[in-house]
Amino acid sequence: MKHVRVRYAPSPTGQLHIGNARSALFNYVFARHFGGTFIIRIENTDTQRNVEGGEASQLQNLKWLGIEWDESPDKGGPYGPYRQLERLDLYRSYAETLLEKGYAYKDIREGSDAYAIRFKVPKDKTYVFDDLVRGRLSFDSKDVEDWIIMKDNGIPTYNFAVAIDDHLMAITHVLRGEEHITNTPKQMMVYDAFDWEIPMFGHMTIIVNEEKKKLSKRDQNVIQFIAEYQSMGYLPDAMFNFIALLGWSPPDNEEIKTPEEIIAAFEPSRLSKAPAMFDREKLKYVNSRYIKALDPEVLAAKVRPCLVDAGIDIPSDQWVFELTSLFQDRMTHVQEIVSLYKAFFHDDFNINDEEMIFLKDNDSRVLLESFKEALETVSFESDPINTIIKETGKALGIKGKPLYMGIRIATTGEMHGPSLPHALALLGRERVLARLTQTIKTLRGEL
Ligand code: GLU
Numbered sequence: 001m002k003h004v005r006v007r008y009a010p011s012p013t014g015q016l017h018i019g020n021a022r023s024a025l026f027n028y029v030f031a032r033h034f035g036g037t038f039i040i041r042i043e044n045t046d047t048q049r050n051v052e053g054g055e056a057s058q059l060q061n062l063k064w065l066g067i068e069w070d071e072s073p074d075k076g077g078p079y080g081p082y083r084q085l086e087r088l089d090l091y092r093s094y095a096e097t098l099l100e101k102g103y104a105y106k107d108i109r110e111g112s113d114a115y116a117i118r119f120k121v122p123k124d125k126t127y128v129f130d131d132l133v134r135g136r137l138s139f140d141s142k143d144v145e146d147w148i149i150m151k152d153n154g155i156p157t158y159n160f161a162v163a164i165d166d167h168l169m170a171i172t173h174v175l176r177g178e179e180h181i182t183n184t185p186k187q188m189m190v191y192d193a194f195d196w197e198i199p200m201f202g203h204m205t206i207i208v209n210e211e212k213k214k215l216s217k218r219d220q221n222v223i224q225f226i227a228e229y230q231s232m233g234y235l236p237d238a239m240f241n242f243i244a245l246l247g248w249s250p251p252d253n254e255e256i257k258t259p260e261e262i263i264a265a266f267e268p269s270r271l272s273k274a275p276a277m278f279d280r281e282k283l284k285y286v287n288s289r290y291i292k293a294l295d296p297e298v299l300a301a302k303v304r305p306c307l308v309d310a311g312i313d314i315p316s317d318q319w320v321f322e323l324t325s326l327f328q329d330r331m332t333h334v335q336e337i338v339s340l341y342k343a344f345f346h347d348d349f350n351i352n353d354e355e356m357i358f359l360k361d362n363d364s365r366v367l368l369e370s371f372k373e374a375l376e377t378v379s380f381e382s383d384p385i386n387t388i389i390k391e392t393g394k395a396l397g398i399k400g401k402p403l404y405m406g407i408r409i410a411t412t413g414e415m416h417g418p419s420l421p422h423a424l425a426l427l428g429r430e431r432v433l434a435r436l437t438q439t440i441k442t443l444r445g446e447l
Contacts (some may be wrong), residue, residue, distance in 0.1 A: 004036025006173050008069075009162065011043045012054030016061035016226045017217060018278070019177060019207055022243050026204065026271075027175050028067045029244065029259075033266040036172070040072035041165060042083040045155050055083075061226040065243075066236050066259050071169075079169040084161050091156040094164050094194075095149055103193040104149060114152035119160070119189060121146050127185035132175070132202030133271045139185040147186060159183050163190035166199060175202045202268065204247050208275045215278055222278055233302060233334025234283075238290035242283050247276035256289050284332040291331050300324040302334045310338040322382075322426050326418045344412070345427070349435050351442070355409045364406040365443040367398055371407060372436040380429045386421035410439040 008024040010016075016024075024040075031038035040059070044050050059074060071077025081087055095117050098104035108115040125141040149160035156164070166174060166187075181203045191198045207215045209222055217224060223232075229239055240259050249272065250257060250265045257265065291299065300321045307314055307323075314320055327340045351359070359365075374388045393403040408420055411432050417423060424432050441447045 001034065002172060004031060004034040004172050005039065005170050006031050006036060006175060007039040007041050007166070007169065007171050009041045009043045009165075009176075010055075010058050011046060011049065012051065012058065013046065013049040014051055014054060016058040018224045018226065018243065018246075019215070020058070021061070021065060021226050021239075022204065022207070022246050022276075023176055024062055024067055025065065025240065025243050026248070028069070029263050029266045030173065030175060030268065031070075032263045037070045038068075039077070039079070039169060039171070040069045040082065041169065042073055043158065043161070045084045045158065045161055047085075047155070057227065061230070064230055064236055065226065065240055067240075084156075084165065087161075087165070088154060088156075090168070091150065091161055091164055092154065095156070095160070098149070098193055101193070105146075107148070109152060112152075116148045116152045117150040118146045119149050119186070119193075121189065122192075127188045129184060129188065129198070129201055131181075132173070132200055132268050133204060133273060134181075137181065137184075139182070141185070141189075144185060144189075149190075159186040160190060163187040167191065167194070167196045171199050173200045173202065175204065178203045178206050202271065205272060205275050207246055207278050209278055210280070212275070212277070214275075222280065229333075231335070233306060233336070234287050235290045235294075235334075238287040241290075242286045245276075245282075245286075246278065247272050256286065288330075288332045291334070292329055294328075296321065296325050296328060299328060299334070303337045306335050306337050307341065310341075312338070312341060319426070322422060326422050326426060330418065344417075344423070345431075349413050349438070351409060351413050351439065355413070355415060356442070358415070359406060359409060359439070359443060362398075362402040362406055364402070364410065365440060367392065367396055367403065367406055368410050368436055368440050368443070370396060372433065372440065375429075375433065375436075380425055380432075382419075382421040382425040385424050389421065411435050 006027040008027045010020055010024070028038050030036070042055055044055070055073070059072070069075065071079060071082065073082040095104065098119070099106065099117060102120070104117050104119050106115040107118045121141050121144050123141065126138055127141065128136060128138040131137050147159065148157050150156050184201055188198055209215050209219055215222060215224065223229065226239070237258060241257060241262070244257070244262045245255055249270055250262070251267060251270060252265070303324045304314070304320050307320065323341065324337070327337060330340065331337060371388065371392045374392055375385070378384045378388055389403065389407060393399050404420055405415055408417060409415060411424060411427065438447070
């Protein structure tokens with residue numbers, strides 16, 4: 001195989017979207033897997049749609065995902081410039097050559113000197129290519145009209161500029177979204193006209209939502225911009241992992257993989273032909289796996305600013321650490337700490353019917369009275385609290401569910417939750433004792 005050169009060619013028309021991130025990611029993985037070069041080229045010829053800061057924010061989001069490139073507008077490289085608007089002279093001169101050779105003609109606007117240049121589509125020609133994902137595809141030239149390669153304002157159209165650039169930048173493999181399949185024959189016409197070697201093409205399937213409809217940027221139910229995931233506290237490696245599974249599956253079926261493992265396991269033949277489903281639950285699952293695996297100190301450092309932003313009072317770093325440890329196994333994203341915190345520390349403590357029946361059926365009153373008494377003198381940390389729970393249980397001959405669930409209901413108003421001694425330590429003496437008092441009174445029929 002010759003030295004692989006692939007490219008991701010975003011248009012700076014907005015923020016980095018999950019579909020674009022996937023194109024970038026697969027090009028990056030492809031380059032790294034085959035020891036090749038990964039290029040970023042900015043396709044900004046649709047000047048009406050370009051947005052201020054679009055290029056910078058997209059590159060920043062890619063970096064955050066852990067995608068690195070070798071040549072680009074910001075890094076330079078031997079095949080620059082890497083922004084199409086800085087290459088207008090090149091397109092113009094190649095268009096002139098096509099005019100001279102009779103592959104294109106002027107399309108003069110009536111009553112003006114301005115003209116566009118149209119490509120003269122060959123008659124009765126079939127364009128065939130072996131798509132890396134789809135296999136053999138073929139298009140008849142009779143289905144393609146003579147198309148504009150240069151507009152009358154001197155700006156090339158996408159299909160022309162992309163072919164010129166991919167050739168001049170020595171691109172060997174063009175991996176992009178399925179929406180570009182029908183553009184490919186037009187691009188092949190340009191290669192043919194110059195007698196250039198045609199790169200390999202690979203078109204990745206569309207991404208669909210859970211209703212199997214093509215994911216649209218307007219789909220409110222699915223968060224689709226990488227920056228949003230970043231601010232919600234999704235972890236870059238988890239996003240990388242999830243995106244890599246949109247239309248690709250690892251040969252060993254072990255889906256949780258680091259970027260390095262994905263690069264090593266990557267096989268273009270495993271790019272799927274079927275639409276890739278954006279499964280929101282799966283994304284949560286993947287991210288929670290990465291959160292679980294984080295060092296609690298590292299996670300606590302990520303949790304802290306979320307609490308601060310939510311205006312939550314932070315007694316100490318240790319407290320943040322304890323809170324984080326308590327919820328580490330339950331968080332799907334870092335920002336979720338705020339809602340978990342609020343649900344846990346809410347002041348409207350309440351025991352529902354089912355929970356009350358549990359307490360009554362298990363004669364929990366005596367347990368709660370003894371536990372409360374023992375708690376009054378203990379230092380309010382998880383270890384001593386744990387000891388008290390066990391000792392109280394032992395003294396009364398209660399263990400397992402009646403012991404732990406009884407105390408949990410009486411102190412948190414929940415039947416299930418995070419580690420009980422840790423939860424109680426975090427709730428703090430005052431709250432725990434007040435809740436125990438309230439529950440005991442209710443059980444005594446005093447409330
Ligand atoms: N600028 C095009 C896009 O954003 C790139 C298509 C291609 O990779 O050829 O869709």
